[in-house]
Amino acid sequence: DQQVKQNSPSLSVQEGRISILNCDYTNSMFDYFLWYKKYPAEGPTFLISISSIKDKNEDGRFTVFLNKSAKHLSLHIVPSQPGDSAVYFCAASGGVNFGNEKLTFGTGTRLTIIP
């Protein structure tokens, strides 16, 4: 039972344009969502997070949007840079309200930025 889904295994975007990565979840107990970036042979690197009490969070070139009614979140990267090429994982937890601190991850989207 895949509770966090990333339906696009790969995405290619021209340098300088916007990259949009999508994530859907099924468990309504999730209340905290995170995006991680992973290079080969390295551990996931934290990028940005959002609590369920918000619908948007920005940090520099990265913005995460949360649509609770649709159980959908997205990560926008603008402008995209070659160093953004990596695998991006969406993750969710029920940490605050339900004491479920473990992260449930999606299967990842490989982003390739074309120079």
Added chain:
Amino acid sequence: DTGVSQDPRHKITKRGQNVTFRCDPISEHNRLYWYRQTLGQGPEFLTYFQNEAQLEKSRLLSDRFSAERPKGSFSTLEIQRTEQGDSAMYLCASSLAIGRIQADTQYFGPGTRLTVL
């Protein structure tokens, strides 16, 4: 370097052997997590500690797996009688939990890649 560290980075072993991995969390972090990642999948939760107490274990953690965090600082994950299906990247993460005020962000180490021949 003040990030999460893991040792070794790579381990090749023969089926049936025991292996032990170590994780050193970020120094002020009170929570420590273990995850496993296989090819084409996202990391999957195995277990976590708050200080020295092991608070949750996944059903993925068979009785061949044991984890400890004896002094609430570093942790070890041991796999006994390894099987080929144990081949994976084993990831450690740590976080600073400050109660129910807000959810904590987990920071990951570089992982230990286990290959069972």
